[in-house]
Structures are given as C-alpha cells and as structure tokens.
Amino acid sequence: MSLPIDVTREVLIREEGVSDERYGKPPPKRSVEELLDAGIINLDKPPGPTSHEVVAWVKRILNLDRAGHAGTLDSPN
Amino acid sequence: MSAGKEYVCVMRVHGDFDLDELRRVVREFTGPIYQRPPLRSAVKRVVRVRRVYYIKILEVSGRDVLMRVGVEAGTYIRKLCHDIGEVLGCGAHMQELRRTRVGPFREDETLVTLQDVLDAYKIWTELGDDKYIRKVILPVEVGVSHLPKVIIKDSAVDAICHGASLAVTGILRVETGIKVTDLVALFTQKGELVALGEATMRSEEMVSSRRGIAVKVTRVIMRPGTYPPVWRIRKSR
Numbered sequence: 001m002s003l004p005i006d007v008t009r010e011v012l013i014r015e016e017g018v019s020d021e022r023y024g025k026p027p028p029k030r031s032v033e034e035l036l037d038a039g040i041i042n043l044d045k046p047p048g049p050t051s052h053e054v055v056a057w058v059k060r061i062l063n064l065d066r067a068g069h070a071g072t073l074d075s076p077n
Numbered sequence: 078m079s080a081g082k083e084y085v086c087v088m089r090v091h092g093d094f095d096l097d098e099l100r101r102v103v104r105e106f107t108g109p110i111y112q113r114p115p116l117r118s119a120v121k122r123v124v125r126v127r128r129v130y131y132i133k134i135l136e137v138s139g140r141d142v143l144m145r146v147g148v149e150a151g152t153y154i155r156k157l158c159h160d161i162g163e164v165l166g167c168g169a170h171m172q173e174l175r176r177t178r179v180g181p182f183r184e185d186e187t188l189v190t191l192q193d194v195l196d197a198y199k200i201w202t203e204l205g206d207d208k209y210i211r212k213v214i215l216p217v218e219v220g221v222s223h224l225p226k227v228i229i230k231d232s233a234v235d236a237i238c239h240g241a242s243l244a245v246t247g248i249l250r251v252e253t254g255i256k257v258t259d260l261v262a263l264f265t266q267k268g269e270l271v272a273l274g275e276a277t278m279r280s281e282e283m284v285s286s287r288r289g290i291a292v293k294v295t296r297v298i299m300r301p302g303t304y305p306p307v308w309r310i311r312k313s314r
Binding site: 002003004005007009010011012014015016017020023024025026027028030032035036038039040041042043046054057062070 | 080081082083130131133145147178179180181182183184185187188189190191194195198201207210211213214215216217218219220223225226230231234245248249250251252253254265266267268269280281283284298303304305
C-alpha cells in the first residue's frame with residue numbers, strides 16, 4: 001500500500017563540493033527559536049473545531065506571529 | 078498539497094451484501110475514477126479524473142466496512158463511498174473519516190496533540206528543557222521530504238534566496254526521476270532547504286548539461302544573507 005511519492009531515488013553526482021562551515025547549519029542544530037520561526041507540527045486535530053480555529057490555538061500556545069495549516073479534511077456535514 | 082493522501086474510513090452500506098461482491102466492486106474503484114465534486118465543495122463542480130491508489134478492506138461488522146484508502150489529492154472519500162454503494166446496488170454512505178497520511182506526514186511518532194504542544198512549550202519556557210518542544214516542532218525540511226532533491230553549491234544559495242533561477246553550474250547532486258515541470262526542493266550540502274522550484278530539465282540533463290537553467294524558483298524558504306552573496310561581489314566590481 002504505497003503512494004506514488006514512495007519511490008526510492010538514486011543520487012546523480014555532477015560535481016564534488018565542500019560546504020563552508022562558517023555559513024548555515026544542519027537542521028538538527030537549529031535553536032528552538034529558529035524552529036519556532038520556521039517549523040512544522042504534525043498535529044492530530046481534534047474533531048469539532050475547524051482547522052482555522054486549531055491554528056489560532058497553536059499560535060496562541062506558542063506565542064507566534066504567523067501560523068498556517070496545509071489541508072482541511074472534508075467539508076462540514 | 079498535491080501529494081497523495083491516505084484515509085481510514087467507515088462506510089455504512091444500506092443493505093445486506095456479499096463480501097466477495099464488495100471486494101470486486103472495490104477493485105473496480107482502484108485506478109483512475111471519474112468524480113463530480115459534491116454540492117458542498119470548494120471547487121468547480123465538473124466531472125474530473127482522480128486516481129485511487131489502493132483500497133484495503135480492514136474489517137467488516139454487519140453493514141459497516143472499515144477501509145484504508147490511498148488516493149490522489151482532490152478525491153472525495155464521501156463520494157467514493159456513495160459511488161461504491163451505487164455499484165453494489167443497495168447504496169452506502171461515509172459514516173466516519175480520519176486522514177492517516179498527507180504526503181510526508183503520517184500517524185507516526187511525530188504526530189502530536191494540542192495538549193502535547195502546550196506541555197512541551199511550558200516545559201521549555203518554564204523549566205528550560207527543550208527535549209519535548211524539539212519533538213513537537215519539526216524542521217521545515219520534514220515537510221518536503223517527499224520531493225526530489227537538488228543539492229546546490231554554497232555560492233548559488235544566496236542568489237536563490239533572492240529569487241534567482243538555478244543554473245546547472247550551481248548544482249552538485251541531483252536525485253533521479255525528475256521530469257520537466259516537476260516540483261523539486263533545493264538543498265544546501267548541510268541539508269538545509271533553500272527553496273522550492275519547478276524543474277525545467279530532467280535529472281539526467283541537470284547533471285550532463287554544460288549550461289542552462291535547471292530549476293525555476295517558485296518559493297524561497299531560507300532567509301537571504303544566511304550564505305554569503307558571492308553573486309553580488311562580481312556585480313559591484
């Protein structure tokens with residue numbers, strides 16, 4: 001039971017490269033503040049409140065200026 | 078989101094049915110199907126084709142059928158249940174629905190409740206322990222883990238952050254299977270998401286072409302200035 005996006009991909013190399021350690025950082029090394037600035041929550045939305053309402057709660061809980069969601073489940077009955 | 082979705086649903090059949098007959102009907106509904114969006118829907122109500130990747134009957138209890146369904150974005154499960162009922166002869170409707178997957182997001186250890194979010198935030202702000210908040214808030218990269226990756230040079234990063242297209246000369250590595258117009262994710266060598274874009278070449282061409290634009294950037298994620306602006310130095314001279 002798989003979706004089309006479950007394909008395994010190989011990597012083709014065009015050129016070898018080295019990254020300058022002075023700039024950027026691997027995602028696991030980000031601070032919590034950085035995660036709050038641009039991060040994702042895989043949230044188990046409770047039935048009842050709308051996605052919009054739940055986003056507003058998350059925004060308040062985490063003290064955020066901006067938050068959004070991707071994907072509303074079905075239309076209301 | 079254009080990625081595929083998976084649901085678990087309860088379909089209530091409006092009459093007695095034979096399980097083998099149901100299995101046969103369900104098989105008919107896998108692959109491309111025609112669907113007209115329901116009356117209460119967010120899109121134009123014209124018949125369109127949607128792909129059903131799999132339907133698995135998990136459990137049958139009387140006239141209730143528990144199913145796991147994998148579909149293309151834009152497929153209405155309520156409609157699917159109704160249409161299965163029509164073909165079955167006695168009618169059916171969707172009784173319950175839960176989405177179990179959207180692209181890279183699944184019901185796994187990353188799935189958290191509102192209470193988990195609140196607890197983790199309090200533990201971080203009041204006790205200074207970031208262990209839980211780190212499990213709750215995932216790096217943006219997780220959200221594009223299903224997209225084919227293009228790894229770019231440090232020297233190409235800042236130009237991309239300013240919206241420039243990606244030339245093949247800025248590419249280090251490319252994942253296979255990219256076709257023209259595919260959505261791809263541009264990454265640094267450190268594994269940071271820089272931007273999303275539309276491929277203007279296939280994977281093989283991105284590696285073998287001597288010149289040309291490989292990806293048209295559509296959405297920048299990384300803040301400009303994270304990497305040095307190599308491209309500007311040349312311009313100001």
